[in-house]
Amino acid sequence: MARGGGPGGFDVNALMKQAQQMQAQMLEAQEKLKDETVEGSAGGGMVKVTVGGDLTLREIVIDPEAVDPEDVELLQEMVQAAVNEGLRAAQELAGSKMGDVTGGLGGGLGGMLGA
Numbered sequence: 001m002a003r004g005g006g007p008g009g010f011d012v013n014a015l016m017k018q019a020q021q022m023q024a025q026m027l028e029a030q031e032k033l034k035d036e037t038v039e040g041s042a043g044g045g046m047v048k049v050t051v052g053g054d055l056t057l058r059e060i061v062i063d064p065e066a067v068d069p070e071d072v073e074l075l076q077e078m079v080q081a082a083v084n085e086g087l088r089a090a091q092e093l094a095g096s097k098m099g100d101v102t103g104g105l106g107g108g109l110g111g112m113l114g115a
Contacts, residue, residue: 023100030054033094040086041079051086053093 033053041048046066060082066075066112 004057012054022101026098028095029101036093038086038089038093040082040084042081042091043074044084047075047078049079049082050085051083051090052102053090055087055090055094057083057086 013040036053037050037058038053039048039050043063043066046063048061049057052058060079061076066078068074
């Protein structure tokens, strides 16, 4: 049996190397996400938020027309809706970027599992 080889010619060392490369790529992708932003809005754009790819709330912009002292609850709901929309968009962005990195592993495992 070859060094590092397993049953059926499976090379554990090659798998470990691939996992280390993927980990490095994931860390790089996570760092890049910190520089990317997405937006969310509510109330027809009266409340807008900017969320970082690392899921941090970066900015909230509230149109003065949205501020009604008689209806603070509506403003609160708009802020909550905008933040949730921004967070969903940031999660989709992160999932897309991480999927680019991990996409190669799925095919490799599929081949192994079928062997």
